[in-house]
Amino acid sequence: MTPWREAEPGERCTCGRQAREVFVRADGDEIGYCGIPDGGAKSGPCPFCGLRRHSPGPCPRYTLRPPATRDDSRPNGG
Numbered sequence: 511m512t513p514w515r516e517a518e519p520g521e522r523c524t525c526g527r528q529a530r531e532v533f534v535r536a537d538g539d540e541i542g543y544c545g546i547p548d549g550g551a552k553s554g555p556c557p558f559c560g561l562r563r564h565s566p567g568p569c570p571r572y573t574l575r576p577p578a579t580r581d582d583s584r585p586n587g588g
């Protein structure tokens with residue numbers, strides 16, 4: 511079984527772009543990848559913490575999906 515899966519809409523690369531693939535690590539962490547190995551072209555600050563871009567590796571605040579929005583959390587009677 512490949513550790514890669516196709517990304518779903520809304521899942522993000524570590525550079526902030528929409529991810530195309532998601533790499534599932536052995537420890538269960540999921541890291542999105544947009545397919546463009548330029549780290550977001552290092553243009554501007556880190557899209558996740560607003561500080562400088564990081565050396566190799568994702569931002570400590572990186573999340574595959576953006577924080578849940580209120581709009582998205584509807585009671586699901588189930």
Ligand SMILES: [Zn+2]
Nearest residue numbers: 523525527544
């Ligand atoms: Zn990317």
Ligand SMILES: [Zn+2]
Nearest residue numbers: 556558559569
């Ligand atoms: Zn950051």
